[in-house]
Amino acid sequence: MRNSRGTLMRPFGLAESTSSPVVTPLSPSVVYASETPDALDAQYDGRAHGYTYSREGHPNADVVAARLDAMEGAAGGVVTGSGMGAVTAVLMGLLRAGDHVIGGNQLYGRSMRLMGHDLPRLGIATSLADPGDVAAMRAAIRPETRMLLVEVVSNPSLRVADIDGLAALCRESGILLAVDNTFTTPRAIRPFDHGADIVIHSVTKLLAGHADVMLGYAVAREPETAAAIRTFAVTAGLTASPFDCWLAERGLLSFDLRFDRAQATAAALADHLADLPGVARILYPMRPDHPDHARAQTLLRGQGGNMVSFELSGGRAAANAFTRAAEGLSFAPTLGDVATTLSHPASSSHRNLSEQERAALGLSEGFFRVSVGLEDIGALKDIFARAAAAAREAGG
Ligand SMILES: *Cc1c(COP(=O)(O)O)cnc(C)c1O
Numbered sequence: 015m016r017n018s019r020g021t022l023m024r025p026f027g028l029a030e031s032t033s034s035p036v037v038t039p040l041s042p043s044v045v046y047a048s049e050t051p052d053a054l055d056a057q058y059d060g061r062a063h064g065y066t067y068s069r070e071g072h073p074n075a076d077v078v079a080a081r082l083d084a085m086e087g088a089a090g091g092v093v094t095g096s097g098m099g100a101v102t103a104v105l106m107g108l109l110r111a112g113d114h115v116i117g118g119n120q121l122y123g124r125s126m127r128l129m130g131h132d133l134p135r136l137g138i139a140t141s142l143a144d145p146g147d148v149a150a151m152r153a154a155i156r157p158e159t160r161m162l163l164v165e166v167v168s169n170p171s172l173r174v175a176d177i178d179g180l181a182a183l184c185r186e187s188g189i190l191l192a193v194d195n196t197f198t199t200p201r202a203i204r205p206f207d208h209g210a211d212i213v214i215h216s217v218t219k220l221l222a223g224h225a226d227v228m229l230g231y232a233v234a235r236e237p238e239t240a241a242a243i244r245t246f247a248v249t250a251g252l253t254a255s256p257f258d259c260w261l262a263e264r265g266l267l268s269f270d271l272r273f274d275r276a277q278a279t280a281a282a283l284a285d286h287l288a289d290l291p292g293v294a295r296i297l298y299p300m301r302p303d304h305p306d307h308a309r310a311q312t313l314l315r316g317q318g319g320n321m322v323s324f325e326l327s328g329g330r331a332a333a334n335a336f337t338r339a340a341e342g343l344s345f346a347p348t349l350g351d352v353a354t355t356l357s358h359p360a361s362s363s364h365r366n367l368s369e370q371e372r373a374a375l376g377l378s379e380g381f382f383r384v385s386v387g388l389e390d391i392g393a394l395k396d397i398f399a400r401a402a403a404a405a406r407e408a409g410g
Contacts, residue, residue: 040260041073070248074259081266082221082231085200086213090240091233092247093259097196097216098124099252100230104192104212105163107246108239111137113160118145118175120168120375122194122216123363129163145175146306148183155183161190166198166205166313170323170359170383171376172297174306177313181209190239196220197349201273202317211235212243219350220320222265223272227258272352272388276320279394280386284322286395292332292406294380295325320387321349326380326402328409333358333379335408340401342393349385354394357383380405 046065048054056062065071075093083091094100105128109115117129119142129140143154145164162184164175177193184191192212193205199220205213215221217229232247234240247253284298296303299310300318310318326332337345337356346355347362357363359377372378386394 038074038077038260038263040256042256043072044068068256069251069253071253072256072259074256074263075254078217078229078254078259078263078266079231081263082215082217083233085204086195086233087200087204087206088213088233088235088240090237090244091213091231092240092244093217093254093262094230094232094247094252095254095258096228097122097194097214097218097230098128099247099254100214100216100232101125101128101163101194103243103247103250103252104214104232105133105138105161106136106250107243108190109133109138109160112158114139114141114156114158115161115163116140116151116154116159117142117162118164118168119143120145120171120173121163121165122169122196125163125194145180146173146309148176148179151180152183152187155187155189159187159189161192163192163194165194165196166203167299167319167321169197169321170357170363170381172299172304172321172323174299174309174313176309177203177205177208177210184211185209197321198314198317198319199269199273201270202314202319206235208313211239217262219348220273220276221269221350222262223269223350223352224261224265225348225351225353227261227265229254229258229262273320275388276386277318279389279391280320280322280384281318282391283384283386283394283398284318284324287322287324287398287402290399290402292327292402293324294327295376297323320385322384322386324382324384325376325378326382326405328405329379330360331409332405333360333382336382336401336405339404340397342397349383351385352388354387354389355385357385359383 057064079091079093083089133140141154143150166175181191190211193210194214195205196216196219212234215231217231232243284296287293288296298318344355347357360379364372364377
């Protein structure tokens, strides 16, 4: 990608090479120079491939989009500057004032904020229903309902949505089914194979996987729908920077290995936690005691993922003692990093709910969510055993 016209300022001193790099080069250029107005016409008309301005597209974004498209069995996805950029591009790129959208009742916090606050402010009506209950979703449908937005596995309760049932409902009702596949990833489920119309990711999490880049992705099965999402992302400035895309591509190269390793460790850790004194409840979709175990086995093809939630029998004092004693683990509200992280919904993601609302979701002061990383399972078991013992001493 050489500027064939050259300028007085740059590029300067670029040596031609007859060999090529094995790693995708980072292309931070914001603007791209064309040969002639005719050449620019050809680009804009789609007769020739070329970049113009990086908000509209650049090589690093295209490389990441192509990889994610392939993973989801899709085409024409757009990479956004964050997962929320992708959620926003889908909702605002496709809906109009007067429309109604139904969300899963345990969506990611900021998605919930969009549903509860921003969409209604713009004249788009919203309501929430349980994505594991197709009858409840059906009852929430109105004549003006255009879209259903759900996550496959809910945070932090790890309930599994009835994606097949929802897809059938959406098909018969002429409604778009948008699936946020962040927790599950295409390793566990490809929503398009189950009848979804739109797939959304926070690439920030497992896909990029190193807690050093924010990125999102959205794609639709229908090319016109995908184009509408992309156009809004470009217009609203939601698209991603070259460096973030470059980092994310590097993360994607090891994604399958990281996912499989973290998942195997999560399954073993879940069983270990279940046996620890002071642990009152354990939630992992692949355990037979999980309320959606049967659905997880078929829908997720046995892939339980890397997230484990559990409840200590003590209150806040036990929770404080637990994180203090869990030396080596970050107490940080993120997920999908190479390092195992602990989050405590009552003091973070769900702090704005009342105690009764939290209780209805089963989120006591002793409730923790673990994003299992790549550490040695033996070391993790020791840390959790020590932390659970400290929690019990403090009032478990
Ligand atoms: C984190 C997350 C998002 C938002 O992604 P960001 O990259 O943080 O903007 C959306 N959905 C789910 C399920 C998430 O976990």
